[in-house]
Amino acid sequence: MNASPSHRPHPAEWTETQSLLPSAERDLPAGRHQFHKEQMMARIHEDLRTSSRTSAASPVAPVKRSNPFLRRTVLLPAAAFALAGAVVGGLALTGGGADDDKTALATGPALTTSIGVADPKGAPQLLERISLAAADTSAPAPREGQYIYIASKVADSYIKTVGDKSEAVSDELHSRQVWNSLDGRDGWLIEAGATSDKGITLKSSTPFSGAYNALAELPTDPDALLRRIYRASDAVRDPEVPRDQAAFVAIGDLLTESYPPAEVGAALYKAAAKIPGVVAVNDAVDATGRHGVAIARENPADGERTEWIFDKKTLRFLGERVVVVNATAGNPLKVGTVTHTSAITERAVVDAAKQVPGQVG
Numbered sequence: 001m002n003a004s005p006s007h008r009p010h011p012a013e014w015t016e017t018q019s020l021l022p023s024a025e026r027d028l029p030a031g032r033h034q035f036h037k038e039q040m041m042a043r044i045h046e047d048l049r050t051s052s053r054t055s056a057a058s059p060v061a062p063v064k065r066s067n068p069f070l071r072r073t074v075l076l077p078a079a080a081f082a083l084a085g086a087v088v089g090g091l092a093l094t095g096g097g098a099d100d101d102k103t104a105l106a107t108g109p110a111l112t113t114s115i116g117v118a119d120p121k122g123a124p125q126l127l128e129r130i131s132l133a134a135a136d137t138s139a140p141a142p143r144e145g146q147y148i149y150i151a152s153k154v155a156d157s158y159i160k161t162v163g164d165k166s167e168a169v170s171d172e173l174h175s176r177q178v179w180n181s182l183d184g185r186d187g188w189l190i191e192a193g194a195t196s197d198k199g200i201t202l203k204s205s206t207p208f209s210g211a212y213n214a215l216a217e218l219p220t221d222p223d224a225l226l227r228r229i230y231r232a233s234d235a236v237r238d239p240e241v242p243r244d245q246a247a248f249v250a251i252g253d254l255l256t257e258s259y260p261p262a263e264v265g266a267a268l269y270k271a272a273a274k275i276p277g278v279v280a281v282n283d284a285v286d287a288t289g290r291h292g293v294a295i296a297r298e299n300p301a302d303g304e305r306t307e308w309i310f311d312k313k314t315l316r317f318l319g320e321r322v323v324v325v326n327a328t329a330g331n332p333l334k335v336g337t338v339t340h341t342s343a344i345t346e347r348a349v350v351d352a353a354k355q356v357p358g359q360v361g
Contacts, residue, residue, distance in 0.1 A: 102193060102194060102195060102196055104193065105171045105172055105174060105192060105193035106171075106172045107160065107169040107170060107171060107172070108169065108170055108172065109168070109169065109170065110157040110168035110169055110170050110333065110334075110337050110338075111155060111157045111170045111337065111338035111341060112334075112336045112337055112338065113285060113321075113323060113336055113338050114283075114336070115323060115325050115335070115336060116281040116282050116283040116284050116294065116307075117281065117282045117283075118279040118280070118281055118296065118305075119279060119280045119281070119282065120277075120278075120279045120280075122279075122280035123273065123278045123279050123280045123295060124273050125280075126280045126293065126295060127269050127270065127272060127273040127278075127295060128270070128273065129315055130269050130295070130310055130315045131265075131266040131267075131269040131270050131273075132266070133314065133315040133316070134262060134265040134266045134269060134315075135262050135263060135265070135266035136262075137262045139259075139262070140349060141261075142182055142212055142259070142349045144182065145182075145351070146181075146182065146349050146350065146351055147179045147180060147181055147182075147186075147187065147349070147350050147351070147352060147353055147355070148179070148180050148182070148211075148212055148258070148259040148347075148348075148349060149177070149178070149179050149346070149347070149348045149349070149350045149355070149356065149357060150177075150178050150257050150258075150259075150344060150346070150347050151175070151176070151177050151344070151345045151346040151347075152175075152176045152177075152257070152287075152319070152342050152343060152344050152345055153173050153174070153175060153176070153287045153288055153342065153343045153345060154173070154174065154176050154191075154287060154340075154341065154342045154343075155170055155171050155172065155173040155174065155287060155340075155341050156170065156171050156339065156340050156341075157169065157170040157171075157333065157337055157338055157339050157340075158170075158339070159332060159333070166332075168332075168333055168334070168337065170338075171193065173287055173341075174191070174192035174193060175190075175191070175192060176189075176190070176191040176192075176194075177189070177190045177191070177199075177356075178190075178191075178202075178257060179202075179350070179353040179354060179355075180202065180208070180210070180211055180212075181211070181353070182211065182212040182213050183207055183211060183213050184204075184207025184208045184210070184211025184212075184213065184214055185203065185204055185205065185206075185207050186202065186203050186204075186353065187201070187202030187203070187353055188200070188201060188202055188353040188354050189202055199354070210253070210254060210256070210257060210258035211258075212258075212259055212260075212261075215254065215258060215259075215260040215261065215264050216260075216261050216264065218254075218264050218267070218268075219267070220263045220264060220266075220267040221267065222267050222270035222271040222273075222274065223271075223274070225267050225268065225271045226247070226271040226274055226275070229247050229250050229251060229271065230243060230247050232250070233246040233247050233249075233250045234246070240301060241299065241301055242299075242300070242301075244275050244276050244277055244297070245277070245297060245299045245300075245301075247275055248272065248275050248277075248278060248297040248306065249306060251268050251271060251272050251275075252306060252308055252320065254268060255268055255308070255317065256320055256342075257344075259347060259349070269295075272295065275297070277297050277298070278295060278296070278297050279295075279296050279297065279298075280293065280294070280295060280296075281293065281294035281295070281296050281307055284296075284307045284309045284321060285309070285321070286309050286318045286319035286320075286321065286341065286342070286343035287319055287321070287341040287342050287343035288319075288343040288345065290309075290311070290318050290319075290343065291312070292309040292310050292311050292312055292318050293309075293310055293312050294307040294308060294309045294310065295307070295308045295310070296308070298325055298326065300326075300328075301328070301330070302324075302328055302330060302331045303324055303325060303326035303327060303328040303331055303335075304322050304323065304324050304325070304331070304339060305322065305323050305324075305325045306320065306321075306322050307320065307321050307322070307323065308320055309321065317344065318343060318344065319341070319342045319343035319344055320340070320341075320342050321338055321340060321341040321342070322338065322339045322340040322341075323336070323337070323338050323339070324336065324337045324339065
């Protein structure tokens with residue numbers, strides 16, 4: 001399948017496609033886009049804590065790679081691209097593995113799906129139910145010294161260009177395991193295509209925004225929380241992206257690959273209900289094929305809809321996907337293409353990094 005060049009190349013294809021990228025993105029070396037979202041989220045979290053804008057000079061740990069390109073045009077201005085690239089240089093010394101030790105990912109046809117029906121009127125009621133389910137949890141509270149463990153399956157679709165030929169392809173569905181200390185300053189990541197089989201360290205002097213302690217500091221009043229999210233995302237979003245979309249993405253990032261205290265999770269869902277344009281979707285499928293209902297919002301800039309997927313009965317968070325729902329001049333991927341999909345397969349509290357649930361010592 002041929003397609004026109006896209007602004008969404010995979011890191012492995014950077015050499016062939018760098019001339020197709022906007023100028024801000026061409027400034028980054030190969031593979032560095034995976035760090036953009038964590039740079040943005042660290043700045044947002046700092047603003048949530050201090051109620052003031054974060055200095056762009058603050059270094060952060062680029063530890064999260066749920067989707068390297070999903071949000072790079074949503075929240076990150078050119079200045080953040082430059083900073084993200086600068087940060088990476090210092091991490092090569094502590095990454096725990098060379099690039100050539102990374103496991104390779106096979107590619108196949110682009111992932112596609114049927115598009116669920118969106119219902120704007122149903123979103124507030126569904127989010128209220130999800131909020132209640134998030135608040136009513138028996139999950140154990142982690143203790144100091146423990147780690148949050150999250151296992152998932154992930155895949156991405158994008159435009160691959162070799163020579164003069166471009167086609168839509170997808171990475172094979174692959175496993176991802178991440179451990180993070182409660183303060184977000186220590187952890188470990190194992191992901192096919194991104195690390196070696198042994199993984200890489202996530203140790204950093206600057207915690208990441210989804211750490212348990214960081215989430216526990218957020219206000220639980222939905223209105224106050226949403227005001228801070230808007231202010232923080234305004235400080236770093238691309239000016240061409242609507243601020244409502246940026247706020248929705250920011251909330252999703254605070255909920256994904258994290259273990260928020262029950263009252264904070266409930267407040268984040270209630271805050272999302274107040275964002276214009278948020279809809280309920282009657283059917284969405286996560287990366288492992290589990291069907292659920294979704295809370296979603298479309299980014300009009302690229303016609304892609306970000307969907308948070310929940311179990312239809314328990315309303316437990318299952319995963320996230322991004323689907324092209326409308327054709328736009330700037331997005332060559334066809335309607336129905338799944339540009340990103342993920343599924344949380346296990347979420348637990350463990351006693352050490354690299355320890356899996358049920359393992360002793």
